[in-house]
Structure formats: structure tokens, C-alpha cells
Amino acid sequence: MEYRGFKCILFFNIFINSIFISEQNKEEVLLDMSASGSELGWLKWPDEDGWEMAQTVVNGSLHYNYFVCNVESPAGQDNWLRTTFIQRQPTATRVFVELRFVVRDCNSFNGASLTCKETFNLYASDSDVDIGTSFRKNHFRKVATIAPDEISRVGELKINTETRVVENLSRKGFYLAFQDIGACVALYSVRVYYKICPATIKSLAAFPETVAGGDKQNLRKVAGECVENAVSEDQPLIYCTVDGEWVVPVGQCQCRAGYAAAGDVCQGCQPGFFKADVSSEACQQCPANTQPSEAGALICPCQDGYYRAPTDLPSAGCSGLPSEPVDLAVTTVPSTVGKVTMSWSPPEDAGGRSDLTYHVTCERCDDSGCVPCEDRVRYEPGSTDLTDTSVLVSQLEPSVNYTFSVEARSGVSQFSNQRALSSITTSLHYTDPLKVTTMQLDERSSNSLSLSWTVSRKAAHNRYQLMYRKKDGEGETFSSGTTYTVLILENNWVQIGELAPATAYLFRVQAVNVDNSPVSDIMEHEFTTTAEAPNQGNTSVILGAAVGGGAMLLIVVVVLLIRKRRRGSHTRQGPEDTYFSPEQLKPLKTYVDPHTYEDPNTAVHKFTKEIHPSHVTKQKVIGAGEFGEVYRGILKVPGRKDLAVAVKTLKPGYSEKQRQDFLSEASIMGQFTHQNIIRLEGVVTKFKHAMIVTEYMENGALDKYLKDHDGEMSSTQLVGMLRGISAGMKYLSDMSYVHRDLAARNILVNCNMECKVSDFGLSRVLEDDPEGTYTTSGGKIPIRWTAPEAIAYRKFTSASDVWSFGIVMWEVMAFGERPYWDMSNHEVMKAINEAFRLPAPMDCPSAVYQLMLQCWQHDRSKRPRFPDIVSILDKLLKSPESLKAIADFDPRVSIRLPSTSGSDGSPFRSVSEWLESIKMSQYSENFSCAGVVSMEQVLQMKSEDIRNIGVRLPGHLKRIAYSILGLKDQTSTLSVFAV
Structure with missing residues (x-):
């Protein structure tokens, strides 16, 4: 007893000087022996000569501890100390038991070293109810043998601290028990706790307090919710470790439009600031020419007289309207007829924009007013959406006043009725006389003639004066003393009837003005009416048709000869005759490796089309590539129907080389145009987040x-x-x-x-x-x-x-x-x-x-x-x-298509294992309901039996049938190399 009394006093002194402080933010304590100020009520077995309780007052508080020291007793000690019922949280399947104790060195006891022990055991038993004083050793499972790190010696006693883990707790509570097998030990602190990951906010996502995972679940996945005014495409996730630490956050919440992150919350943008979309960016100050915004603004409104184009980003300043073009001039094109060049200089004020275009309009003016030229004149390259400051105008008529107007437009012109217009009036005057250059006989009969003629240039008014008479003794001119007929015509052709047969007529034609005054030289010609004379016009047509037909026949012959030579040069020997259609001839276009460019961006700009990011809407993640995620999205280009697309993105934090490698695939795809090659819609390269946009393939890989x-x-x-x-x-x-x-x-x-x-x-x-x-x-x-x-x-x-x-x-x-x-x-x-x-x-x-x-x-x-x-x-x-002719199928070879034997070649142990090996596990319940529960029964099945248990798809039916055929074959384990 002197050992025991001496030991108790020393243990209490140690206990007084040692108080444990827990980390409250990571642990939830279920039992703390040192903090208890009352009778612990722990069960001792046997009730006598085993564990004993001692108590002492420390700083006015009563503290308890347990000790046992039967080192002088015979060997075979079996003393138990059991705690009261400890209730647990349903999710706390793993708890930590921290023990603070002292064990005496057996060498310090004279004559007791043969039976003395220096260890004791920790046990645990979980239960749904408190069993009170009932105690059965076989209800407990051993957790650990507890031994001091350093054996304490008399006069130099040292407190030992050991922590053990109790796993796989599944009931409402549990007991701990300590078994003494002959040691001198004092147990003065038992603390039972489980670890938690405290409630936290990460990346604007709130995660609740979570019990740390157990041994079989080292990481516990926890779903979070975005804080107020924040959203995420996918629910944010995080993992709680067994040590109560949050790790590996997945997904990120971003503040809504009009809000920006301020610590762990989303605050509305201050007045004078805005944020246009969901992002992690900060609010931006209102740009130039905008009104100060209100709090939480998505965009800053434009000042009066300023506008935004539909393609402008909200961060862009508002623009004014352009002023009119200046220095408008018209120059006649030398050595041409009816052509002028119009030129002008850009507006002095472009309104702060660079997307200026010019629109040219034309009016014909006379004393009665002006009317649009419409399609009477032509413009090269066009009259609308011009980016150059000049245009070629043709098909103009002389002596007509033309008023040309040039309007400057920009992306915001559509929002205002004001027009930035400059006008100039011009007319064409010719010094060379107008001439009738030819006159020809188109058709004739015994009493009629059809004539046509051409002029040297287009006249102001297409009117002609035609005179004709018989050729007789009065001479060959149209003098004042002769009789002739005069016709005023609007066209350059005429048909004249009621003529005398087999008679020569003289014809004279000239262009005339509105008042029928001559404006051109005279063309005279003699034609004869006769039914027998050859029809010169028809002869010319027939001759031309013959020449054209011969030329076409020659071209067809040449093409056929060339094609024959090409087919001959591609003839190859083989089981099939090679057939080349015209589309199979090698194209002129040849692929260009983008890596040959010194600057890879050159290839991107050459072979791809730039898309504004506002035209691309990402909808859903459909995969992940080497460089980032792939989305299904919509491409919205003004003037085009919305198009479903796939959007490849470049993950944040990329290097310049990764960006170049990412875009090089677009440089390759951009060179291909074929219905069986994935089509590149365009790229986004001029903004922060690079993207590759391709056509969307609904059925995937x-x-x-x-x-x-x-x-x-x-x-x-x-x-x-x-x-x-x-x-x-x-x-x-x-x-x-x-x-x-x-x-x-x-x-x-x-x-x-x-x-x-x-x-x-x-x-x-x-x-x-x-x-x-x-x-x-x-x-x-x-x-x-x-x-x-x-x-x-x-x-x-x-x-x-x-x-x-x-x-x-x-x-x-x-x-x-x-x-x-x-x-x-x-x-x-x-x-x-x-x-x-x-x-x-x-x-x-x-x-x-x-x-x-x-x-x-x-x-x-x-x-x-x-x-x-x-x-x-x-x-x-x-x-x-x-x-219809099917290739031979050998189940012994195709036994691994997929395998119909176990991984080691042995027979399958169950029907479900066999079905899983051939990837038909979805039919496990069908086999079970049909009473086919052994492989012996499987081997007896026929195709009809397989169909009767519910296998309907032809491919699945054949796979199962062929697998059974392979199992029946004694050589089903034949190696695939033995073919």
C-alpha cells in the first residue's frame, strides 16, 4: 500500500500543473474527464482490488482521477474501468481518444518486476442504448495497447500523452474501457472528441460546419451555397479532411451584374460605377460621355447626343455622331465615256469612333425637279458601306445635272435622325460630236425592211430621226427638192413596211434633241427589197452558231483527253478498281503549317475569323480539353440566325506558349472546308479569355x-x-x-x-x-x-x-x-x-x-x-x-471481345460476375428473376431462352449468345496470340 499512497499524491501534483486547452475551432469534445467537477460514475470490474478513484481540490475545484497498482499481486491481473455512455453525432463515425497518464517503471519496485507490467489496453463498444451497470467483456473490441513513450522513474515521473482513434462507429453512442493487466498506472485525463471543419466562406461560397471524415472517407465532399448576390454555373464543392481542414475547393461563385466582391460578400457598385455581367471583376468607373450611374448599376447610360452601338461593350464610352465628309470633288475619267471619280475627305469629327462607312446617293435634276437615279448609274465598288473615300461612277448621260450626296455613318448613326451629308452637283459635256457609227439590215422581204444602228456614245435623249425614199433619177441625196418620209423614233431600230418590191431605197438616220434638232452626224445607206436576196442577218446568226458549236466540241474533246490521262496516271493494282470522280482530283489548295510562321499570331489572323466575345454565349460544360473546359454555346452574329456551337476555352493563368499552342489548332482547322471535317466558326483572341468556336456536334464522340x-x-x-x-x-x-x-x-x-x-x-x-x-x-x-x-x-x-x-x-x-x-x-x-x-x-x-x-x-x-x-x-x-456475306467469327479468338472468362482464366464464380465481364450487367436482374442463378444453368441456355428473359436488342442478344458459345468451348482460354 505504500506504493499506492505515494503514487496517488505524486499523480495529483502532476495533474494540478497540467491543464489541457483544446482547439475549439476544429474539435467537438464529447467527454473531458479533467473538466468534470463531480463524481464520474465510471464502472469498475471487479469492484474490489482493481481500479480506484482519487480526488483533490485544485483552485477551489474538485478533480477526479483513477489509478491501479497491483504489481505485488499474483500474475494474471484483469481489471477493467468503463466510462459512462458517450453519445455521438450521427456523422461522427470516427473519434479521437486522448489519454494523459503515468506508468511506473517496474524496476522501481523491489521484488515485483516478474509480474509487473508497463502497459494497459484501450477497448471500445458502440450501442444504441445506455446499458447501465451491465458489463460484458465480449461486447468490447480492442482499440490499442497503451504504452508510455518514456517509462517514468521514481523522483522523475513524467506525464505521458497518447491519442488513439476509434473507427467505424455507427450507433447512437459508445463506451470506452481500460484494462489493467498488472501495471502501476494513474489515469487522470481522458478526453474524447471528434474533429470538424468549421463553417467557412471561400470564393464567395458558404460551407456549413462539417464533421471530419472517417478512415474510409479521408475526404468528405461538402456542397456549398453562393452568398447573397452571387451565382455559379455549377454548385460549389469543397472537401473536409480528417484533420478538420478545408481543401480542394471546386467551382467558384461570382458576383451578379451590378455587384462586386468585398471580402466574403457581394456589395452593390457605388454610384458612378457599374458592372455589366457575372464575373469576379471589380466594378468599373463610368466611361466617357456617360451619366453618373445609380448604386448597383449594370451599365452607365449615355449622355444626351451620345450613343452606344449594339456591338459596343458596356465598358466602352458613348460616341457622338460623325460630321459630314469634306472636300467632296468630282473628276472626269480620261478617255472614257460617262464615267467620273468622286472623292472626299473623312469628317473632321468622327464622333470618337473608328467604324466609319460612307453611303453615296444620286439624283437627276432638271427644271421640273430632281428624281433618284436608281439603277441608271453604276458604282464601283458600290454605293453603300464604303470604307474608302472614293468611288467610280459610270453610265452617266451628257448634259444632265447630277447631284451626288455622300453621307458619313458610324455604328451609332441608327439612333439619330440627323444626317452627316455632303452634296455636289455636276454634269457631263462632250466636245466630240455624236455619230451614228453603223447601220445594218436585220431582215427584209419583198415589201419590208428591218433596220438597226449604233451611236458613238450614249445621248442625252435616245431619239432618232430616220428619213427614207426610193432611189431614182432625182439623185442620191435628201435635198429640199426630193420627196422622202421622216420618222421620229425612241429606239435604235425600225421595221418599215408597204415598200415596193425589188426596189432600192436610201436611208438616212441621225440623233436628235428633244425639239428634233440634229445633234449627230448623218449616216446614209442603200438597201433593196427583194424576196430572193439572201437574208444577211440570218446568215450571220447561223455562221456564228456553227463556229460556237465547233469550239465547244473542241473543248469537250480536250477535257476528256486530259481526264483520261489523269485516270491513267492514278491506276493502281489491287482487289478493287480505283475510281476517281472529278471531286477526287487533288485540290489546288495545300495545307500550310502554322508553326512555320515566325509569329504564330500571323497564322491565326490569316486562317481564322475573329469573333467578338459578346456574340458567344456559353451554356453548359460538355467536356474538358488539354487547355481548359469545353462548353456548348450559342453564336449570335447580327444578321444571322443563332447557331449552336462548341466553345473551347483557355484556362486562367496560361503562359504565352500555351496560348499559342491552344490557337495553333484553330490555325489548322481554319484551312479546312469539307462536310466531314469539323468546321471552325472563328476564334476570340483580342480579349482576355481566348476561345475557339466550332460547330456543335449533338451526339458527341x-x-x-x-x-x-x-x-x-x-x-x-x-x-x-x-x-x-x-x-x-x-x-x-x-x-x-x-x-x-x-x-x-x-x-x-x-x-x-x-x-x-x-x-x-x-x-x-x-x-x-x-x-x-x-x-x-x-x-x-x-x-x-x-x-x-x-x-x-x-x-x-x-x-x-x-x-x-x-x-x-x-x-x-x-x-x-x-x-x-x-x-x-x-x-x-x-x-x-x-x-x-x-x-x-x-x-x-x-x-x-x-x-x-x-x-x-x-x-x-x-x-x-x-x-x-x-x-x-x-x-x-x-x-x-x-x-450480306458475314466474315467468319471465331468465339475462341473473340473470347476477349469482351472477355468471357475471369481475369485469371478460371471459370466465373457467379452469373453477375460473368455479365459484368461482358458489359451486360444491366441484365443481372433478368437472369435472377428467371431463376438462372448459376453458371451451369447459363451454359444450358439457347438464343430463345435469352430472348425470353427480356434481352431484346439484337447486339446484346448476340453478345450474350456468343459469350455462352465461347464458355462451352474447351479451348475458351486460348490466347489471343494463337490465331
Whole structure:
């Protein structure tokens, strides 16, 4: 007993000088023995000669502790101390137990070292109810053996602190118990707590207080809510660690338009400031020529007389109207008839804008007033939306007063009725006389003539005076003493009847003015009426038609000869005759590698179209690329119908090189125009957030689309999709371009099931040599889709793209199955070098599989070219009967399409495991409800049995049936390399 009494006093002294202060912001305490000021009520078992309680007064407060010291007692001590029922939070499945204790060194007890222990055990038991004084050792599970870090010695006792974790708590509460097996130990502080992540606000998202995760959930995902006046496209998330720390925030809330972040809240913009959209930007001061805004403004209104164009950003200042153009002048064009050049200088005041255009109008003026010229005059390059300060005007008439007006307009002119107009009046005067240059006989009969004539230039008024008479002894002139007929005509042709047959007539014509006064020289001619005379006009027409027909025949013959020579030069030996249509002739356009430009931005500006960011609306994230997220969006261009697009974005914090690499793909796509190549709509480069905008493909990537529609499409539909892909690849190869990453994942499908080649991240231009190769300097290549020579020597050609197209054919006919299944890249390369080729997919037409094998020729010179492939697929589509012959299907080979055996080749242990291996786990319940619960029953099933349990899709029905066939085969574990 002297050990025990001495020990208690010393323990209390230690306890008095040691008070633990918890971190209240990260821990929730469930039990704190040292803070209790009353009887603890802990259960001792056995009740005697075991744990004892001691108490002392510290600073006026009563403190309790427990100790046991039976080191002199016989071996085999088993003394238990159990806490009261500790209730827990439902989410606190993991608690920490902190113990502060002292254990005496057994060497300090004379003669007791043989039975003395220096450790004790911690146990735990969870329960839904408080069981009171009932105690059963078998209800407890051991948590840990507690040993001091440093054994305490007499005179140098040292407090030990140990913390242990109690896991997997699932009931309403729990007990802790301490087992003594023969030690001298004093337990004076037991603190039980769980850790929490305190309520916090991060990136304007509020997250509630959260219990830290357990051992099996080291990170607990917590959803947050945006603070007031903040929004987020996706719900913000964060993770709470087991140590009560918030980490990895996902998503970001941004203040609404009219609000900006101020610490952890969104405050309205102050008067005189605005914010136009949802963003993390600060409020901006109202720009020039605007009125001071009110608090929380989305935009600053323009001052009177100032405006914003629809395409102007809210941050742009308001603009005034331009003044009128100055220095308007008209200059006659030398050596021309009826042409003038108009020129002017820009307005002295452009209103602060750079988008000036000019509009030219014309009026014809006389004594009665002015009327619009309408289409009587022509303008080059046009009369509206001019950016240059000059225009060529033609088809003007002489001696007519023309008033030309030039109006300056800008993007804000539509908002005002004021016109910035300058006008000038001019007329044309000619010094050279007007002449009737020719007169000809168009038709004649025994008593009529048809005549026409031309003049040297256009007259002010198209009126003509025609005189005619018989040729007789009165002479050959129209003198005052002769008799003749006078006609005033509005046209330059006339038909005269009631003439004397076989008689010569004299004709005289000249242009006249409004008052019939002559304004031109006279043209005289003699014509004879006769029915027998040859019709000169008709003869000219017939002769011209004959000459024209002969020329056209000659052109057709030349074209056919050239086409024949081109077809002859492209003739190749193979199982299919190559057919070249005119569209398959190599285009004049050749791809230009954007990397050859010293400044990459030059290629972007040359091959792409710039889009204003206000025209692009992002709607929903549909994927993530190497450089950032990809959105579905809407392109709204003024004057065009809204267009659904895909928007690739560049993530924040990018380097200049990343920006150039990001935009280089746009420089490549911008050079392609083909219905089976993804279409580039434009780029956003002149603003902070760069974007690439392409057409939107509703059905996404081809591999996923095929998996989602397994067995739902016919062979004809699948071949049609392949034909589209091959047409796109033919276009690329004709442009001397190698894709290098042709795979089903890089083919996109639109709502019409039309396939388009995309993803030009690995693509490179062909070198200008006979082999047409591209040698890479390194980097990863897609092994399963890449030709052997490209893997071994990094030589990429259109022939290596053909190999990849063969793999794409296999993917399509196998409804998106992974090529070479679960083989490693090393196994794939080894198998290809050993002449292994993928087997025919189920129900694959023989002609299609033979084309695959041709694409997989080891000698690249023997592979078909893309024009050949397009031709072959066209012929198959035109002859559906050719797709009915199915290639041989060997279930022993296709056993891994997908695997029908366990990963180790052993039989499956359950039906569900087998269904999961062939990706048909959605039918597990069908098999179970039908009473098929063992693999022995599965092996007895027939196609009709499979259909009767609810498998309706043809592709799924065949996959399950072929898998059962493979399981029945004794050689079902045959290696895929044994083909």
C-alpha cells in the first residue's frame, strides 16, 4: 500500500500543473474527464482490488482521477474501468481518444518486476442504448495497447500523452474501457472528441460546419451555397479532411451584374460605377460621355447626343455622331465615256469612333425637279458601306445635272435622325460630236425592211430621226427638192413596211434633241427589197452558231483527253478498281503549317475569323480539353440566325506558349472546308479569355455514341458512317496533311449521324518528299491506332493514317469496343510484329473486314489510299447485297471481345460476375428473376431462352449468345496470340 499512497499524491501534483486547452475551432469534445467537477460514475470490474478513484481540490475545484497498482499481486491481473455512455453525432463515425497518464517503471519496485507490467489496453463498444451497470467483456473490441513513450522513474515521473482513434462507429453512442493487466498506472485525463471543419466562406461560397471524415472517407465532399448576390454555373464543392481542414475547393461563385466582391460578400457598385455581367471583376468607373450611374448599376447610360452601338461593350464610352465628309470633288475619267471619280475627305469629327462607312446617293435634276437615279448609274465598288473615300461612277448621260450626296455613318448613326451629308452637283459635256457609227439590215422581204444602228456614245435623249425614199433619177441625196418620209423614233431600230418590191431605197438616220434638232452626224445607206436576196442577218446568226458549236466540241474533246490521262496516271493494282470522280482530283489548295510562321499570331489572323466575345454565349460544360473546359454555346452574329456551337476555352493563368499552342489548332482547322471535317466558326483572341468556336456536334464522340447504341444500327448505316470519315481523310491527304491521331474518340457525330474528323492536336504537315513522311522528335503516340513503321521509326504518312482508319473501321463495326481489348501496349506491339491482326467483329460484313486487312498491310506501299477507300465504300453502299456475306467469327479468338472468362482464366464464380465481364450487367436482374442463378444453368441456355428473359436488342442478344458459345468451348482460354 505504500506504493499506492505515494503514487496517488505524486499523480495529483502532476495533474494540478497540467491543464489541457483544446482547439475549439476544429474539435467537438464529447467527454473531458479533467473538466468534470463531480463524481464520474465510471464502472469498475471487479469492484474490489482493481481500479480506484482519487480526488483533490485544485483552485477551489474538485478533480477526479483513477489509478491501479497491483504489481505485488499474483500474475494474471484483469481489471477493467468503463466510462459512462458517450453519445455521438450521427456523422461522427470516427473519434479521437486522448489519454494523459503515468506508468511506473517496474524496476522501481523491489521484488515485483516478474509480474509487473508497463502497459494497459484501450477497448471500445458502440450501442444504441445506455446499458447501465451491465458489463460484458465480449461486447468490447480492442482499440490499442497503451504504452508510455518514456517509462517514468521514481523522483522523475513524467506525464505521458497518447491519442488513439476509434473507427467505424455507427450507433447512437459508445463506451470506452481500460484494462489493467498488472501495471502501476494513474489515469487522470481522458478526453474524447471528434474533429470538424468549421463553417467557412471561400470564393464567395458558404460551407456549413462539417464533421471530419472517417478512415474510409479521408475526404468528405461538402456542397456549398453562393452568398447573397452571387451565382455559379455549377454548385460549389469543397472537401473536409480528417484533420478538420478545408481543401480542394471546386467551382467558384461570382458576383451578379451590378455587384462586386468585398471580402466574403457581394456589395452593390457605388454610384458612378457599374458592372455589366457575372464575373469576379471589380466594378468599373463610368466611361466617357456617360451619366453618373445609380448604386448597383449594370451599365452607365449615355449622355444626351451620345450613343452606344449594339456591338459596343458596356465598358466602352458613348460616341457622338460623325460630321459630314469634306472636300467632296468630282473628276472626269480620261478617255472614257460617262464615267467620273468622286472623292472626299473623312469628317473632321468622327464622333470618337473608328467604324466609319460612307453611303453615296444620286439624283437627276432638271427644271421640273430632281428624281433618284436608281439603277441608271453604276458604282464601283458600290454605293453603300464604303470604307474608302472614293468611288467610280459610270453610265452617266451628257448634259444632265447630277447631284451626288455622300453621307458619313458610324455604328451609332441608327439612333439619330440627323444626317452627316455632303452634296455636289455636276454634269457631263462632250466636245466630240455624236455619230451614228453603223447601220445594218436585220431582215427584209419583198415589201419590208428591218433596220438597226449604233451611236458613238450614249445621248442625252435616245431619239432618232430616220428619213427614207426610193432611189431614182432625182439623185442620191435628201435635198429640199426630193420627196422622202421622216420618222421620229425612241429606239435604235425600225421595221418599215408597204415598200415596193425589188426596189432600192436610201436611208438616212441621225440623233436628235428633244425639239428634233440634229445633234449627230448623218449616216446614209442603200438597201433593196427583194424576196430572193439572201437574208444577211440570218446568215450571220447561223455562221456564228456553227463556229460556237465547233469550239465547244473542241473543248469537250480536250477535257476528256486530259481526264483520261489523269485516270491513267492514278491506276493502281489491287482487289478493287480505283475510281476517281472529278471531286477526287487533288485540290489546288495545300495545307500550310502554322508553326512555320515566325509569329504564330500571323497564322491565326490569316486562317481564322475573329469573333467578338459578346456574340458567344456559353451554356453548359460538355467536356474538358488539354487547355481548359469545353462548353456548348450559342453564336449570335447580327444578321444571322443563332447557331449552336462548341466553345473551347483557355484556362486562367496560361503562359504565352500555351496560348499559342491552344490557337495553333484553330490555325489548322481554319484551312479546312469539307462536310466531314469539323468546321471552325472563328476564334476570340483580342480579349482576355481566348476561345475557339466550332460547330456543335449533338451526339458527341463516335466511340461513346456507338457504345450507347450497341446493336441498334445496321451494317449499311455503319458503312455509311465510315464512308463519311474516309471522305474527310481523303480531303486531308489531298491537302498533303497527316492527322496522326485518327481514332473513334476523335470523330464527332451530329444529329444526322454524320461523322466529322476533329482533334488536330497531334496533326502535322507532310514533308515535300516522295515518301511524304513526318519524323517526330518525341512525345506520346496512340499505340493501338498507330502503324508499325510509325511506332518503330516515327515515320508518319497518309499510309499510316490508312492503318489508323482500319482500326476505326474495327471500332465502328464492334460498336465502340476497345481495340486489342485489355492487352498492354507492349503486348499489342509484339502481337502486330508477329503478324497478328484483330479478328472480325461479330456480324461484320466480309467485304468490310477484307478492307480492314488491306489497311493493316505491314508494307505501307501495299495499303489502299483514301481515294481507293472512298471508292470501295461507295460501291458497297450502292450494292447492299455485298454486305450480306458475314466474315467468319471465331468465339475462341473473340473470347476477349469482351472477355468471357475471369481475369485469371478460371471459370466465373457467379452469373453477375460473368455479365459484368461482358458489359451486360444491366441484365443481372433478368437472369435472377428467371431463376438462372448459376453458371451451369447459363451454359444450358439457347438464343430463345435469352430472348425470353427480356434481352431484346439484337447486339446484346448476340453478345450474350456468343459469350455462352465461347464458355462451352474447351479451348475458351486460348490466347489471343494463337490465331
